[in-house]
Amino acid sequence: xxxxxxxxxxxxxxxxxxxxxxxxxxxxxxxxxxxxxxxxxxxxxxxxxxxxxxxxxxxxxxxxxxxxxxxxxxxxxxxxxxxxxxxxxxxxxxxxxxxx
Numbered sequence: 062x063x064x065x066x067x068x069x070x071x072x073x074x075x076x077x078x079x080x081x082x083x084x085x086x087x088x089x090x091x092x093x094x095x096x097x098x099x100x101x102x103x104x105x106x107x108x109x110x111x112x113x114x115x116x117x118x119x120x121x122x123x124x125x126x127x128x129x130x131x132x133x134x135x136x137x138x139x140x141x142x143x144x145x146x147x148x149x150x151x152x153x154x155x156x157x158x159x160x161x
Contacts, residue, residue: 066086068085069085070082078096079095080096081093082094091108093106093109109141110136111136112136113133113134114131114132114133114137115132115134115141116132117145130144
């Protein structure tokens with residue numbers, strides 16, 4: 062028999078399209094998602110100073126294909142700052158950042 066699990070969602074600004082976090086009972090990790098426009102605020106979050114993986118997603122404007130960049134780091138905030146600068150923002154429109 063599978064054990065029931067609770068998912069706790071927190072909408073930081075009260076919007077499902079803005080910065081949000083998710084936690085599962087019985088799991089020590091945290092998921093954080095934010096639109097690209099909120100990356101500066103996202104980078105200030107304490108959780109990003111920890112090890113983790115993250116996804117930069119969007120659409121390639123040349124092909125309209127979905128695009129994704131997957132990264133991992135011991136300090137996600139430091140790495141993400143670099144990757145956001147390097148990741149070609151022009152090639153990815155309406156991007157969303159998801160951090161696990």
